[in-house]
Amino acid sequence: EPEVTQTPSHQVTQMGQEVILRCVPISNHLYFYWYRQILGQKVEFLVSFYNNEISEKSEIFDDQFSVERPDGSNFTLKIRSTKLEDSAMYFCASRSGLAGGKGDNEQFFGPGTRLTVL
C-alpha cells in the first residue's frame, strides 16, 4: 500500500543552523501538508501546498519557514535559522484531492521527523 515517507527520522542541529526536512508524498496526490508537534502537545498545522504554491499557512509558519516541491516526488520544509523552540516532531501529509476519489478528504501522514535543536 502506498505511504508517505520522511527523511531523516531524527535530525539534530545547532541553533541558528538551517535544516531541510524531506518528504515523499503518495504518488498522484495533489495536496501536501506540514504539521508540527511539540513534545507532549497537540499536532499543529503549519502549511498546505497545492499546484506548486502555498494554499494556506498558520501563524506558526513565519519567514523562517519555507516549502518547496523541487521535483515530481519530494516535498521539503526548510527552516532557515533554527531556534530552540523549533524542536518538535514534524509530520508531512498528502491528500489525493481527486473528486470522488476514495478518501479524498483523508490526509495520509508520514512517520515524522524528530527535530532536536541544541
Next chain:
Amino acid sequence: AQKVTQAQTEISVVEKEDVTLDCVYETRDTTYYLFWYKQPPSGELVFLIRRNSFDEQNEISGRYSWNFQKSTSSFNFTITASQVVDSAVYFCALTLATGNQFYFGTGTSLTVIP
C-alpha cells in the same frame, strides 16, 4: 472557527477494562470529517477511523467502536477489553469539506496497566 476538545488528558485502566475516550468538536460547516489517530511511543500517527458528517451510524472494528452524535457534537471512541498494546496517545481530528488543514485535539494519553 473549528475546534476539537479532548477533555481527558490522561486515563489509566487495568487490562481488560473498557475505556471511552471523549471528543467534542465545534464547526459551523455542515459537511466535515472526523478522525481518530493513535500515536504510540514511537511517535507516528496511526489512522484508526474516518467518519463524515452525514453518516451517524456507529462503527465497530474488533475491540474498537465509535459513537458519533451530531446532536452533542461528539465522536467518542471506546476500547473494549483493553490491552497493554493499546497504551498510546489518541488524537481526535476534524477537517472540513475543503479537505484542507486538520484540526487536532490535544490528545488523551491512555495507559493500560497489566
